[in-house]
Amino acid sequence: MMSRTGENRKDLLFEKTTAFFALCVLGLTLLLFALLIRESLPAIRKFGVSFVTNSTWDPVLEEFGALPFLYGTLVSSFLAILIAVPLGVGSAIFINEFAPGWLKTPISFLAELLAAIPSVIYGLWGIFVLVPILRDYFMKPVSRALGWIPLFQGPVYGPSMLAAGVLLAIMIVPFILSVSREVLATVPQVQKEAVLSLGGTRWEMIRIVIGQHCIPGIFGATILGLGRALGETMAVTMVIGNRPDVLLSLFQPGYSMAAVIANEFTEATGDLYLSALVEIGLVLFLLTIVVNFAAKRILKRMVPGSSKRAAR
Amino acid sequence: MKKRFGPGLALFGIAVWFVGTNPAWAAGPLTVTGAGATFPYPLYSKWFYEYSNSHPGVNFNYQSIGSGGGIRQITAGTVDFGATDAPMTEEEMAKLPGPILHIPTAIGAVAVVYNLGGVGPGLRLTPDALAEIFLGKITKWNDPKIASHNPGAKLAGSDIVLVHRSDGSGTTDIFTNYLATVSGEWKSKVGRGKSVRWPVGLGGKGNEGVAGVVRQTPGAIGYIELAYATQNRMAMAALRNREGSFVLPSLESTSEAAAGAAKTMPADFRVSLVDAPGKDSYPVCGLTWLLVYRDQRDEAKGKALVSFLAWAMHDGQKMNAPLLYAPIPGPVVEKVDNTLKQIQYKGKSLS
Numbered sequence: 001m002m003s004r005t006g007e008n009r010k011d012l013l014f015e016k017t018t019a020f021f022a023l024c025v026l027g028l029t030l031l032l033f034a035l036l037i038r039e040s041l042p043a044i045r046k047f048g049v050s051f052v053t054n055s056t057w058d059p060v061l062e063e064f065g066a067l068p069f070l071y072g073t074l075v076s077s078f079l080a081i082l083i084a085v086p087l088g089v090g091s092a093i094f095i096n097e098f099a100p101g102w103l104k105t106p107i108s109f110l111a112e113l114l115a116a117i118p119s120v121i122y123g124l125w126g127i128f129v130l131v132p133i134l135r136d137y138f139m140k141p142v143s144r145a146l147g148w149i150p151l152f153q154g155p156v157y158g159p160s161m162l163a164a165g166v167l168l169a170i171m172i173v174p175f176i177l178s179v180s181r182e183v184l185a186t187v188p189q190v191q192k193e194a195v196l197s198l199g200g201t202r203w204e205m206i207r208i209v210i211g212q213h214c215i216p217g218i219f220g221a222t223i224l225g226l227g228r229a230l231g232e233t234m235a236v237t238m239v240i241g242n243r244p245d246v247l248l249s250l251f252q253p254g255y256s257m258a259a260v261i262a263n264e265f266t267e268a269t270g271d272l273y274l275s276a277l278v279e280i281g282l283v284l285f286l287l288t289i290v291v292n293f294a295a296k297r298i299l300k301r302m303v304p305g306s307s308k309r310a311a312r
Numbered sequence: 313m314k315k316r317f318g319p320g321l322a323l324f325g326i327a328v329w330f331v332g333t334n335p336a337w338a339a340g341p342l343t344v345t346g347a348g349a350t351f352p353y354p355l356y357s358k359w360f361y362e363y364s365n366s367h368p369g370v371n372f373n374y375q376s377i378g379s380g381g382g383i384r385q386i387t388a389g390t391v392d393f394g395a396t397d398a399p400m401t402e403e404e405m406a407k408l409p410g411p412i413l414h415i416p417t418a419i420g421a422v423a424v425v426y427n428l429g430g431v432g433p434g435l436r437l438t439p440d441a442l443a444e445i446f447l448g449k450i451t452k453w454n455d456p457k458i459a460s461h462n463p464g465a466k467l468a469g470s471d472i473v474l475v476h477r478s479d480g481s482g483t484t485d486i487f488t489n490y491l492a493t494v495s496g497e498w499k500s501k502v503g504r505g506k507s508v509r510w511p512v513g514l515g516g517k518g519n520e521g522v523a524g525v526v527r528q529t530p531g532a533i534g535y536i537e538l539a540y541a542t543q544n545r546m547a548m549a550a551l552r553n554r555e556g557s558f559v560l561p562s563l564e565s566t567s568e569a570a571a572g573a574a575k576t577m578p579a580d581f582r583v584s585l586v587d588a589p590g591k592d593s594y595p596v597c598g599l600t601w602l603l604v605y606r607d608q609r610d611e612a613k614g615k616a617l618v619s620f621l622a623w624a625m626h627d628g629q630k631m632n633a634p635l636l637y638a639p640i641p642g643p644v645v646e647k648v649d650n651t652l653k654q655i656q657y658k659g660k661s662l663s
Contacts, residue, residue, distance in 0.1 A: 059480075060503035127524040157473055158529055159514050238524075242478030242515025253514050259478075263517060266350075266378030267480025267506040269404065 033285065040279035042272055051279060057244040059264070064276035066283060068244040072161065072254035073284070076236060077229035079165025079250070080172060085222055087169070088176030093206060095177075096184045108181070115174035123238030126167045131158040131239055134166065139251050153249040159241035162250040167239050168232060172225035179224060183217030184210075216299055223295040230288055233258035257284045342616055347375040348382020348395030351482050351537065352418055352600045355637050356395070359628045363620055370616045379482055380506070386412070386603050392613055394603035397482020398506060399582035413651055414581045414601040415621055416644065417628075418637035421538040421566040421597040422487045424549040427526050428453065428467070433547040436461040436558045439587075439595070442551065443495035445472055445533060447502075448512035453531060461558075475525045475534030478515025480506040486598035487535045490586040494595075535596075538566065539636035553595045554587055561594045566638035569593035574643045581648070597638070604655060611657045618655050618662045625649065 037044075043051065047064060054065025091111070095104055135158040146152050187209050195205040210218075233256075241253020242263065257280050268274045346356075353376035360372035377385075379396035386394030387407055399414055424442065426435060437445075441457040444450040450457060454467045477484045485506045492499040502508050516522035519540040526532040526546070533549075538561045541548055550558040559565045572590030577583055587595045602621065608614025625645050632639040640648070655662050 056509070058509040059507040060505045060509065124524075127521070127528060132528050155471055157514055159516075159525060237478065237517050238521060242517070243513070244509075255515075263479040263515075264507050265480075267380040267482075269380040269383055269401075269506070 036278060036282040036285060040275050040282050043275040043279040046272060047276075051276070052283060055244075055246050057260075059268070059270075059273055062270060062272050064273070066257070066276075066280050068246050069255050069257040069260050069280060070283060070287075071246045072164075072240065073230060073256040073258070073287070075250075076161055076164040076168060076240065076254065076256060077226055079161070080168035080229045081222060081226055083166060083169035084172045084176055084225055085218075088173045088221070088225070089180050089218055091173075092177050092180035092184055093210075096181055097202070097206060108178070111174045111177050114170070115178075119171065119232060119235040120238075122167060122171055123235040126163065126235060126239040127159075130167060130170075131163050134158070134163055143251060150248050151250050154247070154252050156251055157241065157253065159239050159253055160251050161240065161247075161254040164236050164240035164254065164256070165250070167235055168229045171232065171235060172228050175228060176218075176221045176225045179221035180214075180218055183214045183221070186217075187213050216302055219295070219299055219302070223292065226291060226295075227288060230291065231258055231284070233262045237262060257281075257287075341369055341371050342612055343371045343373055344393070344613055344616055344620070345373045345391045346382075346393040346395060346602075347377050347385045347391045348603070349379045349397045349482060349600055350376040351397050351420055352395065352637065355418055355632060355635050358631050358635060359624055362631070363623055363628075367619075367623075370620070372620075378480070380480065382603070386605075389609075392604075392610075392617060395601065396603060397598065397600045398485045399601065400603070409605075411606045413604050413606055413654065415604060415625075415648060415651070416581050416599040416601050416640055417624060418600050418632050419566050419570050419585065419597055419640065420482070420486070420600055420637065421561045421569075421594055422483055422490075422535050423538045423541040423546070423561040424533065424535050424551065424596075425523070425526055425541050425546040426533040426549060427530055427547070429530060431462075431465045431467065431547070434560060435465060435547070435549045436552070437549045438552045439494035443491050443498050446474060446476075446491060446511070446513075447495075447498060448474070461552075470531040473529050473532040474510075474513030475516050475522050475529070475532050476510050476513050477519075477522055477535075478517050479521075481518075482506065482598070482600065483519070483535070483537055484508065486584075486586065487596060489584055489598070490596045493584075493587045538562075542636055551595050553591075553593055554589060555591045555593075557591055559592060559594045561596070563633055563636065563638045565592055565594035566597045567641060569595070569597050570599075570638065570644065571641045574641055577644055577647060579647075579651075581644075581651070599640075606654055606656065608655060608657045608662060611662070614655065614657050614662045618652055621652055622649070622663065625652075 043064065047054070051064065051066055052070060053067055055067040056063050056065045057068065091107070095107055099107065135156055139156045139162065142152050143156050192205055192209060195208055200208070236256050237259035240256060240259060242255050242259065243253035244255045247254065261277055261280055265277050268277055356374055360374060364371055379398055382394040382396050383400060383404055385391045389409065400412065405412065424437065428435070437458065438461060441450060444457065451472055452469050453472055454469045459467050485504065488502065488504045488508050492504045502511065514525055516525045516534070519536045522534045522536050523540065523544055523546060526534045548561055550560045552558050568590050569585050569588035572588040572593045573583060573585050581599065581601065583599070585597045585599060604617060604621070608617070625640065625648050629639040629645070653661055653663050
């Protein structure tokens with residue numbers, strides 16, 4: 001890319017400096033990984049694979065299984081994606097294609113404001129506003145009408161997997177929205193006009209344009225949101241109910257990996273206990289890597305050569 | 313440039329004058345570092361502030377990172393003192409480089425709070441009923457085990473929603489210690505600890521998390537620190553103590569429990585105050601401790617630490633009640649005074 005003809009000492013120095021910084025990032029990641037492995041060795045030796053298949057978490061008897069946390073992180077995050085993607089992409093399409101000028105700015109401004117709210121504020125709002133509303137106007141009626149479906153079984157408390165999923169969805173919508181808007185904005189005006197001039201309706205125009213151009217970008221936005229949801233700690237722990245059990249019903253409390261680390265790390269005294277908590281961190285780290293790799297693979301398969309744009 | 317020089321020189325002058333006139337500062341201020349429990353942090357920070365004001369030359373740096381962290385740091389020797397809400401176990405003490413002293417500084421109580429429309433504060437609960445509620449065996453508010461002791465209260469057949477702390481905490485340790493003391497089934501099924509495997513219920517993060525869920529959920533019951541419950545005017549239950557009387561949590565009933573336990577206080581103060589004797593003593597409370605090594609490595613710091621601890625046991629205790637911590641009762645303070653004399657530097661007492 002860079003022409004090497006005019007290269008002088010300053011250029012070389014600049015190149016080496018940036019290379020050093022890049023290596024620092026790489027080194028930090030490797031160091032973090034090595035440290036996580038080293039600190040979780042006692043737990044890995046003691047529990048082996050059963051660590052991720054056992055669902056008992058008992059600090060008193062020092063029996064540690066991380067399955068409930070793994071399950072809770074995955075379910076709450078995918079629930080969030082399920083809600084946030086239609087909401088984020090839908091509103092991005094509306095803002096870019098339909099909204100009158102006077103409405104565009106306030107909507108996108110407010111959406112970006114949502115991204116700037118600290119997660120503990122989301123958590124408090126979750127406890128005091130979202131959970132009571134969900135409990136009284138959604139969970140109770142649904143439980144009465146559809147309580148026989150396993151997903152909605154059991155008594156309704158309020159704090160639950162569902163509450164965590166909905167709160168996470170609200171937190172990641174701004175990310176999906178703003179990335180989707182940027183992706184939509186990259187579509188050449190000529191193409192849109194071409195579809196319209198061929199007699200296409202607006203819906204057809206959007207469908208064709210998105211199908212052709214934007215799916216990889218929107219997928220990238222989704223992964224960005226998923227990444228945030230997987231690691232979100234404070235807001236989740238405040239509304240998920242913090243119950244280390246694997247329960248199918250979305251109305252029942254659950255727990256997440258980030259939440260249990262935040263909750264129990266400060267007061268964990270035993271070596272094995274501490275090591276088990278670090279191993280949860282390791283599992284979370286690996287999970288994030290796997291999700292990112294899988295996303296890139298899927299992206300490559302969908303549109304060859306487009307992964308760079310989407311990963312942006 | 314010239315403008316900026318003036319104030320700088322003046323400050324420098326003041327500094328020189330300060331250091332020059334104050335012999336204690338001549339060698340630079342002494343900073344004593346500590347780490348540990350979060351529960352007594354408001355009290356400790358008040359103590360450090362007041363003590364540094366009246367004893368210039370000694371500063372404190374305390375990190376409220378949790379009891380577990382406090383024990384780890386004092387074990388590693390990275391701090392001069394630790395602080396914990398649960399006494400160190402034999403296993404933990406075996407890892408220490410030398411003998412450690414537990415200095416009790418305040419008493420905390422754990423209140424059982426609930427959210428029952430139409431039922432005011434002071435719901436009466438027996439130890440059995442409380443244990444069975446937390447074991448998930450009593451699930452309705454109108455269960456005879458609750459109703460029979462509360463004839464006046466309008467208890468509906470609503471579900472009991474149980475709320476516990478999700479984060480590891482001394483509060484949970486005191487509460488589960490109480491349940492394990494009064495219920496054999498709790499002891500064998502769940503046990504005692506800063507985090508336990510709860511048979512039922514929801515977890516809330518911190519006192520504020522538990523209080524938030526209890527407030528927002530009709531039919532909820534949970535446990536939180538007395539200070540937090542008092543400040544937020546939550547409905548607290550009266551628990552039946554071992555003498556058979558129902559006692560509401562308060563500073564007085566907490567101190568009463570400590571006074572009841574004072575007679576049998578072991579020499580190392582590693583004692584639990586739950587289910588303490590005394591007609592008016594509240595059964596769910598516990599001590600919080602500062603941890604100091606008997607053999608100090610630094611003479612000046614050791615001296616400062618000992619004189620601070622002596623101050624904390626007398627002048628400092630007067631600040632407990634306004635901050636909603638129960639003070640250590642007189643007979644126990646005398647015992648602590650004797651213990652402080654053991655602190656030494658190379659075999660020489662520091663007090």
